[in-house]
Amino acid sequence: MKTLVNERAGLPIDGSRAEHGSVWPLKEKLLLGLSGSAYLAQLLRNPMNWVLAVILLIGLPLLGQRYLFGLAAVTHGSQDYPWGLLLGFGLFGMVPLSASGFLLSTTVEIFHRKDFLPIERLALLNGLLGYFFAVIYLLVDLGMPWRLTYPMLVSFGPAAVLFLVAWHVATYLSVQIAEMVPAFSE
Structure with missing residues (x-):
């Protein structure tokens, strides 16, 4: 560049x-x-793009296989142990990293630390991407993306863990999108 x-x-x-x-x-x-x-x-000159292309060429067929034949076909999991590597990496790795969006936004907007203003948008984008990929990981691990709203709205079960995770991720993602609207609409 x-x-x-x-x-x-x-x-x-x-x-x-x-x-x-x-x-x-x-x-x-x-x-x-x-x-x-x-x-x-x-x-095409960037070698990292070639690495990402290989990852996509391997990952997209595996994603299709996961939705066609179930989670066990890809991860050797079972109905007894459905929460596997994707959820572990996605929720317990990406979500804490994406907290920078909320942290920097709070620092700049509420505590008026304008010296952090140059990196606020980058942190907000990091937060948005982190929570977006957490949703993707949840969809892959739990399956049936067409029933994404089911634990939130239809089967309203506040004692269920999935209810808590679904509302938590949906609310955080909505806030991150709202924070990025000014940057997207420039």
Whole structure:
């Protein structure tokens, strides 16, 4: 990216306004001011993109296999032990890391520590992505995404653990989305 910035000045990577004061169009923001072919060439040069492509090529068929044949086909779990690696990593790894969104937002907005303002949006995005992936992990581990609202609204059981987890993650994700609306709507 540093090479790209040095080659072409005025790319839409550090602000929402172009040099002449107008707002960057969405296509320019998404493609970093490059043409489609130049962006694709830049995308293919990055070795991390190749690693992520391999992960997707392995993960997407496994995800399909999980929904077609059940959790045991992918994790060797059973109905007795359904909470496996995905839930352990997703909820107990990603959710604590995503607490930075709430922490920095509280620091800047409530305690008026404006010296943390430059990293507030990054922390909010980290929080949003953390809770979004926690929802994805829950959907994969628990299955039946079409019944996502069932423990929250239909089978209203406040004594159930899934009721607590569902409302907790849904509420936090909603707050994180509300916090990111100003950044998305710029």
